[in-house]
Amino acid sequence: MQTVIETKSLCKTYGRQKAVDHVELHVPQGSVYGFIGPNGAGKSTTMKMLLGLIHPTEGQVFLLGQEMTERNRLALLRQTGSLIETPSGYLHLTGQENLQVVADLKGVPRRDIARVLEIVDLTADRNRKVGQYSLGMKQRLGIAMALLGSPKLLILDEPTNGLDPAGIQEMRDLIANMPAATGATVLISSHLLGEMEQMVGFVGILHQGQLLFEGSLRELQRHSRGSFSLRVLQPQKAAPVLKGRGIAPRLEKGALTLPPLRDEELAGLVRAVAESGAGVVGLTAHSKSLEEIFLSLTQTQEVK
Template sequence: MQNVIETDALCKRYGSHLVVDHLALTVPEGCVYGFLGPNGAGKSTTMKMLLGLVHPTGGTVRLLGREMTDANRLALLRQTGSLIESPSGYLHLTARENLEIVADLKGVPHKDIARVLDIVQLTNDQHRKVGQYSLGMKQRLGIAMALLGSPKLLVLDEPTNGLDPAGIQEMRELIRTMPTATGATVLISSHLLGEMEQMVEQVGIIDHGRMLFEGPLTELQRHSKGALTLRLLHPAKALPVLQANGLPTAAVGEDNTIALPPLRDDLLAGLVQALADSGAGVVGLTQHTRTLEEIFLTLTAPKEVG
């Protein structure tokens, strides 16, 4: 299995401002890769460099196993589909008419239109004018345009922005199944960790143009585990158990709750069993998820020595 995207020391500078700072990005074939970071972190600029829309100040981009150059850029991009910023389309034309125009521009047979309409679930609405579409339907049409010609790589820049909850759910389902349904590897950007967790397998976190973390989602989730809240019937009986396990005995809060730091699953299971045996009566356990900003602080905190 090759990497579909590899960047080495990729940089983009605007004046004195280094927007992308020696970025090393690795996207394995056949996955949905979440490119995560706050607004202004450099995500869109990186994606535009991957698509040849912005020229790098330094470093290299490899797509589909080949280093992108001026000579091979168009050949590589023919195997790539993208939806950057808002979806484009002629509002006075139907979805099918819009797809016919894009197919002609890409040199793709019109018979491929039925396939992509089916993938994005717009077959029944293909003859409606795009001006009558909801934002979610327009986003799905934009993805259908990107899928014409069966690209090996799909690049999506914050495709759930502005969608209502139903539209977000539809988009999640669509993106999650994309590698299986189309054979395309997907690179998707977002600034929302909770949204990404429901779609992706691999994650890269960028901040101020630098990669802070790259790896499996399961590894990131280890960093995202925040404080625990225990709700007990008899909090006083829990305090000796917490002390015996080396945990801080914080004050008992409202509804007989006690706050605890994040714990490994095996330690947490043992603690809950010990609390049950003590008669403390565990009636609730809530694992809080750190915000993206809190994860950044965890990832960038100085490592303790010794």
């Protein structure tokens, strides 16, 4: 699989603190890649190194199949759009006027503005002053600025930060459809795993500057699978079924607690409980928190 971003032993040290510690990313072409970790994990530092905004202490960055150097940095960045931290914009100018400023700075024809406004659903608000925009609209305008010139790569740092639920949903839909709508590969960071699960296909988990996991979302979901709560009308009839499958029946808040199970095992167990006459009312899945996944991944590494 061809990669659009690749890093080799990427490090950034500030004094004695290693903010990024030998990170090796592999972002597949045409994907939405979720870069996940708690605040302070090193996500923004890594993204700034990818964009040449800060220099690595050690290691290499490859963008679009080429190692980034001082000689080719600007040429590579012309094919890259980014939104790092707070979106910038002139509040006294309209969305259209802000995009005209950015298009002129990038050397992009102004006719491209209509295309990016359509992608981020701001066409109807193009002539409103940005000072009147909601935070979600400002974020989408920032993405429109990044999309000017049809970049092959889009790097977004926590674009859902501070948004209300409606704004988060709009951003999820926008980003999930970005490769199909624009042809761009997307690298997006967040400290919220739940947000990422609804828009990405690949994931990298960063913790204390180290990459603990990289792979498909499906692979990660194996790590995040938690317990299940099975509500039944007659727990006493379900108990023998659970015992017969090596599961100790445990009743909590009116529901039987089941351990993490594969889909096939879970389906078979629920069917057997239903056939016992226990009266299945509902099943609830409990995913592990990001912190629990970190602990699980760390323990796995230690065992290896």
